[in-house]
Amino acid sequence: MAECANTLYAQWLSEMMEEPRIANGKALPTYRRALRAIKECKVVMQHASEAEDLNGIGKNICRALEEKHNKYCLENNLPLPQKHRKRARNIIGAEDPEADIADSSRDQPPAKKRIKKQYVPNYRSGAYALMMALSELEKFAEKGLPKEELKHRAQPYTDASFFVATDNTKYYTAWKSIDTLLQKEYVCVKGHPTKRYCLTDEGWAAADQMRMGEATQNSTEQAGPSKTKNKNKPVSTSTSTSQSSKVTATTGVVDLSSDSKLESEVQNTPLPKLIPIKDSGPSATKSASAATLNSKPIILQPGTFEVKLLLDTREIQAKKNRDYIAGELLKQGIDVETRALPLGDAVWVAKVNTACAPAFRLQNINDDDEGSDEVVLEHVVERKRLDDLLHSLKDGRYHEQKFRLRKSGMRHVTYLIEDYSLPSETQAHWAQSIESSLAQMQVVDDIFVKRTAKTDDSIKYLARMTRSLKKMYEHKELHVLPSMSLDVAMHHKTLQILREKSPISTFCITFSAFCSLCDKSDSLTLRDLYLKMLMCMRGVTGDKAIEIQKIWPTPNAFIEAYSDLGPDAAAKKKMVSDRLAKQISRKQIGPTLSAGIAEVWGK
Numbered sequence: 154m155a156e157c158a159n160t161l162y163a164q165w166l167s168e169m170m171e172e173p174r175i176a177n178g179k180a181l182p183t184y185r186r187a188l189r190a191i192k193e194c195k196v197v198m199q200h201a202s203e204a205e206d207l208n209g210i211g212k213n214i215c216r217a218l219e220e221k222h223n224k225y226c227l228e229n230n231l232p233l234p235q236k237h238r239k240r241a242r243n244i245i246g247a248e249d250p251e252a253d254i255a256d257s258s259r260d261q262p263p264a265k266k267r268i269k270k271q272y273v274p275n276y277r278s279g280a281y282a283l284m285m286a287l288s289e290l291e292k293f294a295e296k297g298l299p300k301e302e303l304k305h306r307a308q309p310y311t312d313a314s315f316f317v318a319t320d321n322t323k324y325y326t327a328w329k330s331i332d333t334l335l336q337k338e339y340v341c342v343k344g345h346p347t348k349r350y351c352l353t354d355e356g357w358a359a360a361d362q363m364r365m366g367e368a369t370q371n372s373t374e375q376a377g378p379s380k381t382k383n384k385n386k387p388v389s390t391s392t393s394t395s396q397s398s399k400v401t402a403t404t405g406v407v408d409l410s411s412d413s414k415l416e417s418e419v420q421n422t423p424l425p426k427l428i429p430i431k432d433s434g435p436s437a438t439k440s441a442s443a444a445t446l447n448s449k450p451i452i453l454q455p456g457t458f459e460v461k462l463l464l465d466t467r468e469i470q471a472k473k474n475r476d477y478i479a480g481e482l483l484k485q486g487i488d489v490e491t492r493a494l495p496l497g498d499a500v501w502v503a504k505v506n507t508a509c510a511p512a513f514r515l516q517n518i519n520d521d522d523e524g525s526d527e528v529v530l531e532h533v534v535e536r537k538r539l540d541d542l543l544h545s546l547k548d549g550r551y552h553e554q555k556f557r558l559r560k561s562g563m564r565h566v567t568y569l570i571e572d573y574s575l576p577s578e579t580q581a582h583w584a585q586s587i588e589s590s591l592a593q594m595q596v597v598d599d600i601f602v603k604r605t606a607k608t609d610d611s612i613k614y615l616a617r618m619t620r621s622l623k624k625m626y627e628h629k630e631l632h633v634l635p636s637m638s639l640d641v642a643m644h645h646k647t648l649q650i651l652r653e654k655s656p657i658s659t660f661c662i663t664f665s666a667f668c669s670l671c672d673k674s675d676s677l678t679l680r681d682l683y684l685k686m687l688m689c690m691r692g693v694t695g696d697k698a699i700e701i702q703k704i705w706p707t708p709n710a711f712i713e714a715y716s717d718l719g720p721d722a723a724a725k726k727k728m729v730s731d732r733l734a735k736q737i738s739r740k741q742i743g744p745t746l747s748a749g750i751a752e753v754w755g756k
Contacts, residue, residue, distance in 0.1 A: 157191070157192050158194060158195050158196060158197050158198075159191055159194060159197065159198050159204075161221075161222070161225065162191050162198070162201070162204065162218055162222075163188060163191045163192055165217075165218060165221040166184060166187055166188045166191060166214075166218070167188060169184060169217065170184045170185065170188065176745065177745075181743075181745070183209070183214075184214070186208075186209035187204075187207075187209050187210045187214050189209070190204075190207040190208055190209045190210055191204065191207070191210075194207055199234055199235070200219070200222075200234045200235065200236050201215050201216075201218035201219035201221075201222050201234070202215050202219065202236050204218060219234075222234055271359065271362075272337050272339075272359070273359060273362065273363065274330075274334075274363070277310065277311050277312055278311060278313070278327075278330065279307075279311055279313055279315070279326075279327030279328065279329065279330030280330035280331075280333055280334055281310060281311065281363070282307035282308070282309075282310035282311035282313075282315075282327065282330075283303065283307045283330060283331060283334060283340070283350075284334070284339065284352070284356065284359065284360050284363060285307070285310045285360070285363070285364075286298075286303060286306040286307035286310060287303070287340070287350065287351060287352045287356070287360070288352060288356075288357065288360035288361075288363075288364070289306075296343070296349060296351070297342075297343050297349030297350050297351030298349060298350055298351070299348065299349055299350075300328075300348060300350070301656070303350055304316065304328060307327075311327055313326070313327040314326055314327060315327045315328050324597075324737060331350070334356070337355075338353055338355055338356075339352065339353060339355055339356035339359055340352060340353065340356055341353050450632035450633055450634055450635070450660065451632075451633040451635065452630050452631070452632055452633075453503065453505065453528065453630065453631040453633060454630060455627060455628050455629060455630065456627075457505060457506055458503040458504055458505045458506065458528065458627070458631065459488075459503070459504045459506070459627065460501055460502070460503055460504075460530070460619070460622055460623045460626050460627055461488040461489065461490065461501070461502060461504055461619075462482065462487055462488065462489045462490070462499060462500075462501055462615065462619045463489075463490055463491075463492050463494060463499065463500050463501070463502055463664075464478065464479055464482070464489055464490070464491050464492070464498070464499055465491070465492070465493065465494040465497070465498045465499070466491050466492060466493050466494075467493075467498075476491075477608075478608070478611075478612055479491050481609070481612045482612060482615065482616060482619075485612075485613075485616045487615075487616050487619050487620075488619075489619075495667070495668045495671040496533065496557055496558065496561055496667075496671040497533035497534060497535050497558070497563075498534055498535055498536040498569075499533070499534040499536065499615060500529055500530070500532065500533050500534075500667075501529075501530045501532050501618075501619065501622050501626075502527040502528060502529050502530065502664055503527065503528040503530060503626065503631060503661070504526065504527055505526045505527065505528060526663075527663060527664040528631055528633055528661045528662070528663055528664070529661055529662060529663070529664050529667045530622065530626060530659070530661060531563060531564035531565055531659060531661070532563070532564075532565045532567070532618070532622065533558065533561070533563045533565070533566055533567070534567045534568075534569050534615070534618075535554065535558065535566070535567070535568050535569065536569040536571070536611060537568060537569065537570055537571070538570075538571045538573045539570065539571065539572055539573035539575065539587070540573045540575060542570060542587065542590075543575070543579070543583055543587065546583075546586060546587070546590060549688065549689070549691070551590065552688055552694055552695050553685065553688065555594070555598060555600075555695060556684070556685075556688070556695050557671065558600075559598070559645075559695075560645055560671075560681070561645075561667075561670065561671050562644055562645045562648040562649075562670075564652070565601070566599075566600045566601070567600070567601045567602075567603055568591075568594055568600055568601070568602045568603070569603050569605065569611055569614065569615075570591070570602060570603070570604045570605070571604075571605050571606075571607065571608060571610075571611055572604065572605070572606050572607070593739075597696075597739070626659070629659065630658075630659070631659050631661050632651075632658050632659060632660045632661065633660075633661050633662065633663065634647075634660060634661070634662050634666075644670055648660060679707065680702065680706075683702060683707065683708050684698045684699065684702055686708065687701055687702070690746075690749060690750060690753065691749075692746045692749070693742075693746070693750070694739070696739055696740050697733075697739075697740055697741075697742055700733055700736060700740050701729065701733075701742075704732055704733075711754055712754060714728065715728065715751065715754060715755040718755075725751040725755040726744070726747060726748040726751045727744060727747055727748075728747065728751065728755075729742050729746075729747040729750050729751070730742050730743060730744050730746070730747035731747075
């Protein structure tokens with residue numbers, strides 16, 4: 154790397170970054186950007202004010218550098234730097250500025266008009282695949298396709314994935330191309346709350362042009378017609394390449410303003426063709442539990458069970474009125490039962506009538522197990538009052554709860570946030586943290602966030618959810634995984650594979666198995682315990698802990714990595730930050746946090 158042209162300024166900025174006021178405050182990233190800009194500048198600056206022209210440096214930093222420069226000159230008997238004035242424009246003889254502007258405009262040649270070309274997506278790109286998928290289904294031209302089905306139909310037309318990012322430094326998939334098509338007005342969105350995508354008139358014209366170009370190319374390649382003629386047609390609409398898919402973007406956990414919204418949404422949603430589970434072999438899923446994949450799920454037919462709501466015993470309105478929520482739900486005709494839940498504040502179960510389904514108890518569990526005749530559905534609600542959410546952010550329970558919800562394998566997770574009047578100082582200091590955490594839950598963690606004004610509104614929401622889920626599940630089959638074949642370590646991965654192969658099927662486990670899997674201590678593996686140990690440190694989120702675990706798989710490996718560095722304290726402090734420097738921003742670890750980790754693990 155070339156030598157810095159402004160060594161003194163870089164040295165002074167480094168000294169300022171080490172001051173406690175800056176090193177422990179929010180201004181550290183700003184000074185880090187300023188130092189990088191100074192080091193990259195190849196022009197020697199005579200005065201600190203010239204640094205303001207660089208990206209990332211403002212007036213305050215320039216003023217601080219100017220004070221440092223003046224002090225340095227006085228201590229070394231050097232002349233003080235002179236601030237150069239900006240050169241004024243040469244306007245000699247320009248008595249009439251408007252006339253001069255008019256004359257200069259006549260002398261310049263007229264600018265050529267830029268011809269706007271029609272946008273055509275690149276071959277086998279994400280936008281190309283979406284256009285081809287929408288144009289091949291004329292029957293959906295008016296009502297369009299929902300997001301998940303469109304992704305499945307478009308996947309065979311592109312080499313990029315609509316479900317998984319191309320590498321671990323990016324968090325967007327080929328679906329990001331839909332923004333370009335919406336901006337070019339090739340695609341429009343209809344429907345609420347379920348969004349449906351369809352082509353506009355411009356989109357149909359572009360799609361026809363793409364297909365004509367493809368047909369022309371295929372007609373010229375007559376040497377191998379069998380290889381080129383159908384190379385862009387999907388082999389099967391059941392192709393699925395990665396993550397577990399949902400039937401629609403908002404099926405199940407939605408803002409239910411009426412009882413019929415979810416029911417109509419499910420009925421009107423076209424579903425992709427599926428690969429039967431019984432045809433899949435264990436060789437395709439080596440990483441999952443072979444016993445669970447090979448065991449045949451117990452199918453509960455409609456009419457053999459009844460959906461009801463389970464409420465956690467700790468879910469209360471106030472200490473003096475512990476049964477208020479359950480009582481109000483009973484007044485609204487909701488079948489609710491309070492019970493100690495291992496995860497979440499509200500879950501829905503299917504109560505099995507063993508007289509109608511005798512094979513369920515014989516094949517699944519022992520008669521003595523509590524909750525053996527109940528099947529946990531795919532929905533869980535975590536209720537938080539705003540002050541409780543703030544406390545969980547402070548003490549780290551927020552990340553631990555999200556980690557356990559993700560590990561549980563629940564398909565639809567809802568955070569029910571109740572507004573609460575916070576002190577003005579607390580509101581001003583923590584408002585941004587609360588909003589960013591709620592946004593992260595929706596964008597990064599795929600968790601639906603529902604905000605209510607008071608407890609009564611939360612009760613109404615739970616009642617609407619219960620009625621809608623009863624209509625949704627009591628008329629469909631439930632595939633129950635046998636409890637004897639469940640593997641704690643591979644449960645989440647197994648559910649992903651089964652749902653990927655059959656997106657419209659509902660895979661469940663019994664309530665007793667759910668309690669065992671979600672227990673805070675019994676279900677912990679060495680990896681889980683290691684991640685929880687890392688997340689005990691302030692600033693280490695779940696994503697950062699996972700990245701550390703990928704590099705150093707066990708606590709012993711992590712400690713040995715520090716031991717191999719010997720007595721070099723500086724190398725230990727930056728070991729973690731240097732290894733995670735190329736990750737995306739939410740997975741990176743800064744020098745300060747890296748030094749803190751070294752303080753705990755490096756001794």
